[in-house]
Amino acid sequence: MGERLQRLLDDTEIKADEIVAEAQRKADEMVSNAKAEAERRRNMAQRGSGIDELKREAEEKAKIEAEKSIEDYKKKANVLEKFPEDKMQEALELVLKEVLPE
Amino acid sequence: MELEAQLIEKIVEKRKIIMARAEEKTNKIMASAEEEVEKIRAESEKQIISLVGSELRAVSDRIVGRAELDGRRMLMQTRQELLSKVFEAAERRLEEMAEGMNSDYTTILMKLISESASAIGGEVFFVTANERDLTYLKKNLKTINRNLKKDLGDITIKLEDDPIDITGGVVVRNEDATKTYYNTLKGRLDNVRSRIEAEVAQILGVI
Numbered sequence: 001m002g003e004r005l006q007r008l009l010d011d012t013e014i015k016a017d018e019i020v021a022e023a024q025r026k027a028d029e030m031v032s033n034a035k036a037e038a039e040r041r042r043n044m045a046q047r048g049s050g051i052d053e054l055k056r057e058a059e060e061k062a063k064i065e066a067e068k069s070i071e072d073y074k075k076k077a078n079v080l081e082k083f084p085e086d087k088m089q090e091a092l093e094l095v096l097k098e099v100l101p102e
Numbered sequence: 103m104e105l106e107a108q109l110i111e112k113i114v115e116k117r118k119i120i121m122a123r124a125e126e127k128t129n130k131i132m133a134s135a136e137e138e139v140e141k142i143r144a145e146s147e148k149q150i151i152s153l154v155g156s157e158l159r160a161v162s163d164r165i166v167g168r169a170e171l172d173g174r175r176m177l178m179q180t181r182q183e184l185l186s187k188v189f190e191a192a193e194r195r196l197e198e199m200a201e202g203m204n205s206d207y208t209t210i211l212m213k214l215i216s217e218s219a220s221a222i223g224g225e226v227f228f229v230t231a232n233e234r235d236l237t238y239l240k241k242n243l244k245t246i247n248r249n250l251k252k253d254l255g256d257i258t259i260k261l262e263d264d265p266i267d268i269t270g271g272v273v274v275r276n277e278d279a280t281k282t283y284y285n286t287l288k289g290r291l292d293n294v295r296s297r298i299e300a301e302v303a304q305i306l307g308v309i
Contacts, residue, residue: 005113012117016124023128027135034139038146045150054150055161062162066169073173077180080308088188091305095192098294099287101213 181308188302189295193269196287200270203238211235211272216250218274218283219257226277230262235270 044050151158199207211231219227231239239246239261247259266273271286303309 002109005109009113009116009120012120016120019121019124020127020131023131027131030135031138031142034142038142041146042149042153045153048154051150051154051157054154054158058158058161059165062165065162066165069166069169070173070176073177077177080177080180080184083184083306083308087306088191091188091302092191092195094298094302094305095188095291095294096195098298099192099196099290100210101217 181303184306184308185299185302188306189291193288193291196291197269200232200235200287203234207270208238208242211239211270212246212249214272214285215246215259215274216253218272218285219250219254219259222274222276222281222283224276224281225256226258226260228260228262228275228277228279229272230264230266231272232268232270233265235272236261236265 041050045054199210215227215229218229229239230236243259243261247257250257250259268286269288271288271290273282273284273286275282300309
């Protein structure tokens with residue numbers, strides 16, 4: 001009985017080690033793939049190719065920034081349009097005073 | 103029998119602990135790998151951007167720059183529209199004043215003639231205006247000449263036969279037509295606009 005249980009424990013230890021080893025293998029592969037992909041993209045960039053995606057990303061980012069900028073200008077224009085009526089009268093009086101001879 | 107059950111339970115517990123430890127280790131390994139991958143990607147992107155940065159900046163500058171330009175143009179257009187509102191209102195007010203032919207306007211006509219004659223210099227001046235104003239001037243020519251003599255000395259105002267198509271104001275020339283002074287209300291308004299537009303914009307708060 002004791003022996004069988006000990007074997008069960010040993011098997012569990014082995015299985016656990018295998019799980020960890022498999023994870024380590026996957027992790028190493030992930031890092032290695034990432035390094036290879038980074039190297040590949042760097043090389044392509046050096047040759048001036050393969051940057052279409054980066055360009056697209058830059059374009060998308062710029063479009064968002066551009067929209068924000070236009071929105072800001074629209075807001076400013078709206079603020080300008082809401083000047084008070086007395087300012088209009090003041091401006092009108094000034095113009096008439098300047099146009100008409102003293 | 104009970105001892106045996108206790109032993110099995112203990113082994114099951116131990117097994118659980120071993121597997122839990124393994125899972126914990128696995129999670130740590132994967133998390134660390136993901137972190138490492140992320141670092142590699144970020145570093146690579148940084149390097150690529152430094153390699154092709156100018157090209158990417160050009161893409162961005164083109165799009166954002168155009169939007170900035172459009173925005174500024176829109177703002178400028180709004181500003182111009184607001185300024186135009188003021189000057190259009192002024193033009194309407196001047197038209198109403200001229201059409202009303204009240205004493206204020208006839209006084210203004212006198213001042214415009216006087217100002218024109220002073221600017222041209224000389225003794226004899228020919229004045230024209232729109233039909234309505236010219237009719238008024240014809241009716242009151244003697245008085246006008248008398249009043250202007252008080253200010254400008256020995257001068258003579260004569261009237262052209264043909265009216266001109268203007269809202270109000272006068273066009274004055276010397277006798278030999280070598281000098282002409284366009285003192286129309288519209289002309290004065292246009293001059294004023296180019297001179298004080300910034301001041302008007304300041305009043306409206308649109309600078």
